[in-house]
């Protein structure tokens with residue numbers, strides 16, 4: 001997750017039994033290298049790097065991932081065909097993030113090892129189709145031969161159980177970990193997440209770069225511009241440069257871009273990542289037993 005998941009969060013998640021992911025989308029090449037090296041020092045468990053494929057320094061990031069022998073890469077926002085073969089030739093497992101059945105099948109055809117099907121509820125950049133996790137996961141599960149990871153709206157053991165019931169083999173959790181001790185998000189942003197209520201996020205900038213935003217002044221500006229039929233150039237001008245950094249990393253809550261999922265309304269406490277994982281896992285087991293006994 002851009003501005004939120006550096007080596008501290010990724011290694012904490014991996015050490016606690018999950019698969020921690022470093023978000024390379026907000027990192028210059030030398031910064032990514034540093035985070036990978038620090039992550040390797042902090043955990044001897046597998047970890048991954050997320051690489052948004054539209055990123056401008058993508059060649060250098062790929063080089064670093066290969067040189068540093070990162071075991072798994074999660075690619076997103078781009079064509080899975082472009083880098084999968086090269087990464088796999090170097091022994092890197094590749095997982096691609098999609099928001100539709102069509103792209104899940106394209107990813108499988110491109111040779112990826114697994115697919116993340118991410119629903120409309122999710123935080124961060126999102127699909128235009130508005131397909132929710134509840135509807136997307138079973139559709140993808142029906143046609144996919146390779147492992148399927150569900151994402152979007154999952155922040156509890158009950159939600160994880162639901163994802164498995166829909167046909168997922170694993171889950172990817174984002175927003176819940178933004179409000180963790182080890183997340184590199186600014187404390188102001190973490191606090192804004194724990195007070196967020198149902199209805200406080202909305203997908204905006206659908207014609208430019210769809211993103212789910214926590215409502216603030218910046219969101220209002222975008223909304224007004226979109227309702228006033230602003231063109232792409234005008235929207236680009238409102239977005240400007242560095243908005244996401246300003247909001248999520250520097251804690252400017254009014255004018256910054258605050259990316260978070262609908263599940264924010266269920267997040268009530270900032271905690272260590274290991275505790276979050278434990279809580280989710282325990283709730284999952286309790287609910288599984290409860291349902292089995294019905």
Ligand SMILES: Cc1cc2nc3c(=O)[nH]c(=O)nc-3n(C[C@H](O)[C@H](O)[C@H](O)COP(=O)(O)O)c2cc1C
Nearest residue numbers: 001002025076122123124151152153173174175261
């Ligand atoms: C602050 C934030 C930043 C994110 N950045 C990225 C990113 O750089 N690349 C990516 O593939 N997904 C990104 N995501 C999406 C997550 O990887 C994940 O799929 C999503 O958060 C799952 O839905 P949830 O937020 O409901 O848990 C981001 C999500 C958040 C909340």
